Amino acid sequence: MSNAIRPHPFAIPEADLDDLRQRLARTRWPDKETVDDWSQGVPLARLRALADYWRDRHDWRATETRLNALEPSSTTIGGLDIHFLHIRSPEPDALPLVITHGWSGSSVENVKAARMLADPRAHGHDPADAFHVVLPSMPGFGLTGKPREPGWTPERIAHAWVELMRRLGYDGFVAQGGDWGYSITNELGGIGLPAVKAVHFNMLPVVEGMEARDAQEEEGLRRVRDFKENQSGYQLMQIQTPQTIAYALTESPVGQAAWLLDLYWRWMDHDGDPTDAVSMDDILDTVDWYWLTGTAGSSARIYWESMRTFKEREIAVPVAFSQFPRDLHMASRRWVQERYPTLMYYNEVEKGGHYPAMEQPEMFADELRKGFRSVR
Template sequence: MNSSMPVPAQTLVLPPATERVTPFELNVPQAAIDDLKNRLDLIRWPDRELVADWSQGVPLAVAQDLIAYWKQSYDWHRFEARLNSFPQFRTRIDGVGIYFIHARSAHENALPIIMTHGWPGSVAEFLDVIERLTDPTRFGGREEDAFHVVVPAIPGYGLSDIPRDLGWNPSRIARAWAVLMTERLGYRGWVAQGGDWGSAITAALASQRPQGLLAAHVNLPMVVPAELPSNPTKEEMKALAGIEYFVTRGTGYADQMNTRPQTIGYALNDSPLALAMWIYEKFWDWTDNFGKPEDALTRDQMLDDISLYWYTGTGTSASRLYWEGVGETIRSHEFFSPSRSGGGKIEIPMGASLFPSETFNPPRAWAEQSWSEIFYWNRVDAGGHFAAFEEPEIFSKEMWKAFQPFRASVKGQ
């Protein structure tokens, strides 16, 4: 290539964030969209798998079908317009620009809630629940079920900045969320919710007990007793079997990101095929489906999420959260110790909704060892790891019911 020729922008360049809360609108340049399509045209495919199922990973024919759809039929502008239909902002906290959706309810006395995604999710997980939470009367709920909804992107994910220093683990992210809710948005009483990394961040928030945090809820309770039961109940046996399966068969992706995120990051940043399959395989493995991910999520939904990672160039930086979080315990040889989930009891009210195809569903008795006050515990009939994404109606109703006891103290915010 002639060095004097301009190089097309391959990723979105975010505007600098300040300590002010600044409105934001997403606009991926056409050069980046064209670059993606060019790369999809130049894929060098591997040979097909040697099995008749997904046990070696995403089957070649399935991968080729998804990529053909991404190249020929998927409409990024549809998703971009949808995201831009919500109020979006950026602000700098602890040196990092934080992106967030802030959708306020028109209903008086709505309860402020901050909801945190995980990996390989993004703010896209919550788009189908925002209106259900801000305006529940349109969806069979009551005015008193309403929330003011805040959905931030984890640093290094999507439209938040990539951290340029070490230490952005769940505890540090939780402290940034407290600043966002109290100092930047001025909420005096609020609640928190999360799944996957969002669960770890939400639990860290609850442990820190920042000003105004009334209660927290997760859809992945990361609770393991300090001593595993010698005579487990039926429910405990099921939970232990889930742990055994995940540790022996399901942690390959995490082992790589926990220990060498930069190495896998080269593939995730340079190859849209690598990024798409790295994420798509998890949509197959972790959703409540009947054999294929499209049973739980549409192709457009999955490609919305994958494309957001691609256009922002955050496949590598998102992987580093594993090195910062889980990797720290691995390096201290404590990863498989049940006591690592203890970390002292969480003293503020905690709740959980358990979805049947979640990667881990512990019994309530395990949570009682780590949470001083459980205000809500419920098992629902459908859904998996990406709860709000897969089952927005069930998820929203869980939020309506779970946080009802905390509404009296937040009038007029």
């Protein structure tokens, strides 16, 4: 099969945008919640305001134009078209970097930080810290192909990323990820040299049963208990019956928006509403990324595919780690060091949550510059 890299711009048909606006206008709304907070889920008034903005003011075409300036391309690996953005640095000695998004995230959320990473000189930083940045979309997400059979696990995806980077001319590179991007980047770290020089994580899964020796570690275990007891409904659905939830999310744009907004509220670093941390347009760019590509079901299947079978790899290459304060998982330096003895960098960042590249792109970019500086 051809190894060709093919241009693959975003080009959503106007009919699909018209259909979206019509569906938003025809939304059949539920009753208002019986509480004055988010404890029953996304409040009705909050979602109606987002839907009104989406219908009347959000400009997907402007987003499309920005994305199409970043060499959106596809290549076929393992029988599946892998779609990616490629932000080349103007610096000749830039370090190749692949960043993997998670679910409920997107490659779109990494674009602001990727521009800063690719051209640090233009953003007031040392050009010696430049990266060539590749932002692939996982199988079943965005414009990457939708698998028609099981088997696209984090392990398989990681090996596809190695091949993708090779085809782009990068025989050696570094990798970054959180959420499902953590799982894939963990596998990349396990693959290691000569392809993978080092990895950076912005999340480490904390699990019940880990020993807590201080207040930070106690808080890490508290967050895990709270997730299990109060926040894991979406995860159980996508592990057990992703096809069932796909019907509702594929039919209703408001349903798709609520499914994602609920998690943004839980895990972003904000003062009561996700739009304290990011703009409505930032949120809707990712919601559009799922809605306009019809990937509610195919993206959810990563949970069914891998959640109960994924095993963390031992990593021999250097590991860097950044702990953002409002992330779902809070991992101490000790916990990270025990998991990854090759830890070369650990930092607790002052702001940000589970989506740091969207919430705090400058801080996120700076963490990657510092985290990978010693492996250049």
